[in-house]
Amino acid sequence: MLIVNAVVSGLSLAPSDLVLDLACGNGALSSYLFDKCAGLVGIDISPYLIEIAQKNFARSPNYRFCAEDAVSYLVRAGNASIFTKGLIYGAFQYFARDDGVAMLKALKERFSGVQKVFIGNIPNRRRADRFFGELNPTAAELNDHEARMGVWYLPEEFEALAREAGWHASCSYMPAEFDASKYRFDVTLGRPGS
Numbered sequence: 463m464l465i466v467n468a469v470v471s472g473l474s475l476a477p478s479d480l481v482l483d484l485a486c487g488n489g490a491l492s493s494y495l496f497d498k499c500a501g502l503v504g505i506d507i508s509p510y511l512i513e514i515a516q517k518n519f520a521r522s523p524n525y526r527f528c529a530e531d532a533v534s535y536l537v538r539a540g541n542a543s544i545f546t547k548g549l550i551y552g553a554f555q556y557f558a559r560d561d562g563v564a565m566l567k568a569l570k571e572r573f574s575g576v577q578k579v580f581i582g583n584i585p586n587r588r589r590a591d592r593f594f595g596e597l598n599p600t601a602a603e604l605n606d607h608e609a610r611m612g613v614w615y616l617p618e619e620f621e622a623l624a625r626e627a628g629w630h631a632s633c634s635y636m637p638a639e640f641d642a643s644k645y646r647f648d649v650t651l652g653r654p655g656s
């Protein structure tokens with residue numbers, strides 16, 4: 463519920479919103495948002511996880527899931543303008559840096575109705591020692607999107623990257639009772655001036 467509250471509040475989620483949930487996994491988190499928005503489309507690269515999402519959570523036609531690479535979906539989706547909010551939870555770090563930037567740019571330029579994007583649970587590079595202890599990972603390991611934890615970002619570095627893609631970004635941190643708050647952060651993107 464801490465996660466649901468952070469997402470709902472970060473996105474200022476409203477009953478009329480149509481949410482694009484990128485890298486939605488098995489749809490469990492998405493399903494907690496169903497009664498707080500008018501529709502949600504979840505995209506994940508794993509056909510297995512999407513099958514679970516479809517079986518357990520989909521409520522056609524408004525709450526549905528699709529197996530596809532998120533970057534491909536963002537650059538080719540024909541219905542881009544219907545969405546009003548975006549979510550990437552616990553997943554941005556598993557995209558190569560260039561793909562991450564491409565995703566933020568496509569969301570800004572093609573998904574013109576998306577007013578806010580919540581990007582959650584990003585590993586905080588400044589706090590990597592709190593996770594790794596004395597293991598001292600190399601810079602290459604901290605930058606590897608295929609590693610178990612994915613890419614570790616500095617909060618200010620993420621804000622700059624989002625600015626480059628045309629978004630205003632602000633970082634936030636989960637409450638202390640959320641265990642991973644010690645070494646993770648969230649980012650809310652908004653359109654400049656809105």
Ligand SMILES: C[S@@+](CC[C@H](N)C(=O)[O-])C[C@H]1O[C@@H](n2cnc3c(N)ncnc32)[C@H](O)[C@@H]1O
Pocket residue numbers: 484485486487488490491505506507508511530531532533550551552553556557
């Ligand atoms: C840790 S899970 C997070 C799932 C979900 N957002 C949640 O919070 O429960 C990361 C997800 O990213 C998905 N993923 C990784 N690369 C992807 C890609 N290129 N396109 C779409 N999904 C991807 C994985 O399949 C996995 O379901």
